[in-house]
Each structure stands twice: as structure tokens, then as C-alpha cells.
Amino acid sequence: MFDCSAFETSATVATLNDFLFPVLLFAVIFWFLCEIFLDVETQSSLRVYQAPTVLDSHLMDERFALDGNSTDNDNTAQKAGDNLMLENLLAKMAATIDEHKTKKSESFDVDTEHQNLKALGTRKLRDFCRNSKIKGYASAYNRSGLDGLVDFLLAQQIYAHQIEQQFKHVETLARGH
Numbered sequence: 001m002f003d004c005s006a007f008e009t010s011a012t013v014a015t016l017n018d019f020l021f022p023v024l025l026f027a028v029i030f031w032f033l034c035e036i037f038l039d040v041e042t043q044s045s046l047r048v049y050q051a052p053t054v055l056d057s058h059l060m061d062e063r064f065a066l067d068g069n070s071t072d073n074d075n076t077a078q079k080a081g082d083n084l085m086l087e088n089l090l091a092k093m094a095a096t097i098d099e100h101k102t103k104k105s106e107s108f109d110v111d112t113e114h115q116n117l118k119a120l121g122t123r124k125l126r127d128f129c130r131n132s133k134i135k136g137y138a139s140a141y142n143r144s145g146l147d148g149l150v151d152f153l154l155a156q157q158i159y160a161h162q163i164e165q166q167f168k169h170v171e172t173l174a175r176g177h
Contacts, residue, residue: 116160117150125149128163 009017117125122141126149129137140152153159 110154113154113159114150117153117163118146120160120163122146122149124163124167125153128158128166129153131166134158 125146126137126141128134129149134156137149137152141149144151
């Protein structure tokens with residue numbers, strides 16, 4: 001009959017295949033994914049930064065001189081785009097600084113706000129929480145009374161002027177009907 005012993009591989013070849021095939025497969029898949037997801041420009045920008053040396057200084061001077069004297073439309077368009085982005089960034093920074101200044105002036109004293117909420121009274125605070133469907137106010141009230149409810153509302157960032165506004169709104173609706 002037919003003998004298959006001629007087609008058997010040795011143990012050394014089998015071990016090499018078991019080791020090299022996964023490594024080769026990984027390398028091929030990694031290369032393929034790099035080709036798909038990385039641009040050629042990105043690969044060139046991934047170079048490690050090296051500090052300039054004295055020998056490189058004349059090359060850098062030439063490169064900066066070429067960049068400064070370039071008259072390509074691409075470079076001017078890119079510089080215009082960069083200037084526009086810089087202007088937008090500066091405008092956003094100025095707006096953020098203005099917001100921060102107004103928030104600082106609007107900041108309040110926690111003790112004063114605590115007193116203002118306490119002055120509204122237990123009934124108004126509990127009615128507000130019930131009407132606003134705020135969960136957990138009852139357990140805070142049961143645990144520590146009015147102080148616990150006030151602390152709970154401050155933790156929820158609910159302030160006395162918000163509660164007063166809601167009650168004024170409810171009163172005007174009641175008078176209107």
C-alpha cells in the first residue's frame with residue numbers, strides 16, 4: 001500500500017513553523033494595518049526629535065530662510081490658515097478669561113447661602129424638592145433636619161434665589177387663573 005512516511009516533517013521543522021508562522025502573521029497584519037491607518041506624512045512626523053548641534057545650525061538657518069522667503073501659494077495659504085486658527089484661539093482664550101472674571105464676581109459665600117436657605121423655612125424647601133422631584137431630600141431631612149436639607153440642596157447646587165423664583169412663578173400663575 002501507500003506509505004505516508006515520506007511526507008512527514010521533522011520535529012525541528014515543525015517547531016520552527018510553530019514559532020515563525022505566528023510571528024510572520026503578526027508582522028504582515030501589523031504592516032497592513034499601518035498602511036491603512038497611518039498616512040505617509042504621519043510616519044515622517046513620527047521621527048524622534050534631536051536637539052540641534054553646532055554642525056546643524058547652518059542647515060537650520062538655511063531652512064528657516066527658505067521658509068521665510070517662500071512664495072508658494074500653498075505656504076501662504078497654510079500661513080493664512082494658521083493665522084486664522086491663532087486668532088480664533090486667542091478669541092476663545094479672551095472669552096474664557098472674561099467668563100472666569102464674571103464667575104468670580106458672581107461667587108457667593110457658602111455661609112450666607114446656608115443662612116438664606118434656612119430663612120426660607122422647612123416647608124418651602126420640602127415643597128420645592130417635592131415639586132421639582134428631587135430624590136433623596138427626605139432622607140437628608142430625616143437624618144439631620146433643616147440643616148441636613150440645606151446641606152443637601154447646596155450639594156445639589158440649588159440656591160435660595162432659584163427656590164424664590166419658582167415660588168414667585170407659581171404665585172403669578174395662581175393669580176393669573
